[in-house]
Amino acid sequence: MDISNKYPRLSDLEAAAKRKIPPFVYAYLDSGTGHDNTKTANRTVYDSITLTPKFLRGRVDPDISVNLLGKTYQAPFGVSPIGLSSLIWPGAELVLAKAAKVHGFPYALSTVAGESIERVSAVGGDMAWFQLYAPFDRALCTDLLRRAAECGCKTIILTADVPAPSRRERMRIAGAPLGSRGNSTFSPRVIWQSMTHPEWALRTLMNGGARFRNMEPYANGQRGMAITKFIGSQLNGSLDWDYLAEIRQQWQGNLLLKGILHAQDATRAVKMGVDGLVISNHGGRQLDAAPHPLGQLQGIRAAVGGNLPIIIDSGVRSGLDVVRALASGADFVMLGRAFMYSVAALGRRGGDHAAGILLEEVRDVMAQLGIDSIKGLRDVHVGKL
Numbered sequence: 001m002d003i004s005n006k007y008p009r010l011s012d013l014e015a016a017a018k019r020k021i022p023p024f025v026y027a028y029l030d031s032g033t034g035h036d037n038t039k040t041a042n043r044t045v046y047d048s049i050t051l052t053p054k055f056l057r058g059r060v061d062p063d064i065s066v067n068l069l070g071k072t073y074q075a076p077f078g079v080s081p082i083g084l085s086s087l088i089w090p091g092a093e094l095v096l097a098k099a100a101k102v103h104g105f106p107y108a109l110s111t112v113a114g115e116s117i118e119r120v121s122a123v124g125g126d127m128a129w130f131q132l133y134a135p136f137d138r139a140l141c142t143d144l145l146r147r148a149a150e151c152g153c154k155t156i157i158l159t160a161d162v163p164a165p166s167r168r169e170r171m172r173i174a175g176a177p178l179g180s181r182g183n184s185t186f187s188p189r190v191i192w193q194s195m196t197h198p199e200w201a202l203r204t205l206m207n208g209g210a211r212f213r214n215m216e217p218y219a220n221g222q223r224g225m226a227i228t229k230f231i232g233s234q235l236n237g238s239l240d241w242d243y244l245a246e247i248r249q250q251w252q253g254n255l256l257l258k259g260i261l262h263a264q265d266a267t268r269a270v271k272m273g274v275d276g277l278v279i280s281n282h283g284g285r286q287l288d289a290a291p292h293p294l295g296q297l298q299g300i301r302a303a304v305g306g307n308l309p310i311i312i313d314s315g316v317r318s319g320l321d322v323v324r325a326l327a328s329g330a331d332f333v334m335l336g337r338a339f340m341y342s343v344a345a346l347g348r349r350g351g352d353h354a355a356g357i358l359l360e361e362v363r364d365v366m367a368q369l370g371i372d373s374i375k376g377l378r379d380v381h382v383g384k385l
């Protein structure tokens, strides 16, 4: 059956992904923290936004390209960084980087993804961004930045909102091996879950298991739980304002700071020379009382002015949500889980399928609104149900 008829909405792929991958992996992808209150609110916020169309504008042919950080992208959205994407579906990074290149939107590779920046930028080319978790070891940081620059990467996202690992209760319940937090071995339950999802298990084995190819050069040949612990010791809670200044000084390309929710943090970051902000609550995975970035947008915009690019993520699940965020004042939108559900459900076809739905939905919603450019969306009346 034609997959575009079977899964016409990105939300259709969530259930399909749940069937296809083991419960402990699905819990890793899907869960928030605590009671999932922030994660749930991320959806409620979008579902409650109304956009008022204007009519009698004749035939509307929307141009959905945008200029961001001096570059034209063919869509106003991109892929948020997802750690361990290759555990969720083997090769997910390459699938998404390829889709990003074909369709002309950015793909951000996580520091703790399964693939290396070298392999991903070979596929994603100028659409490949790199997300940095600032390591404790400054030499390691310098080397990661060197590698990203040598790969031709022009934009990095520095993530600020993981001062410590969060409790992921649903992962515990599903028996997920969590490295430095909770279960530290592959229990019989996890092995059973893997055996009962043979396609995932086989492909994961063929892909070398859970790899951290960006970090492997620094881990003295350690693998498995040992490298997970090494990474945990390097990446949690090292970032402060002085470290941001060092990174700003070292990195010549675009520097985006991700996870900012407070206008004071935003103002200070801009003074220190960041080129843009990704306002985000990490998809509800860090603090179960975090506000939604859309609620913070106005205050942050007022603090940093109209010219600084503000990118938004957390809870976006459709082209309609992308348009809702843009009409609310964001310059660009990113999606994390939505792309990953698609790849988990459809494997190699998942990147193009998700991209195809989003591109068509954004165009369709704009036509329904009578708006023919992304900038024009600012004129749309945004209300509440």
Ligand SMILES: Cc1cc2nc3c(=O)[nH]c(=O)nc-3n(C[C@H](O)[C@H](O)[C@H](O)COP(=O)(O)O)c2cc1C
Pocket: 028, 029, 030, 042, 080, 081, 082, 083, 084, 110, 111, 112, 113, 131, 159, 258, 280, 281, 282, 283, 284, 285, 313, 314, 315, 316, 334, 335, 336, 337, 338
């Ligand atoms: C499984 C998973 C892993 C993630 N890993 C990272 C990461 O390595 N670095 C990072 O900056 N954000 C990470 N995030 C947060 C995403 O980049 C993004 O902020 C979040 O997914 C947006 O919410 P959404 O999933 O509702 O779109 C992760 C999110 C998920 C769901």
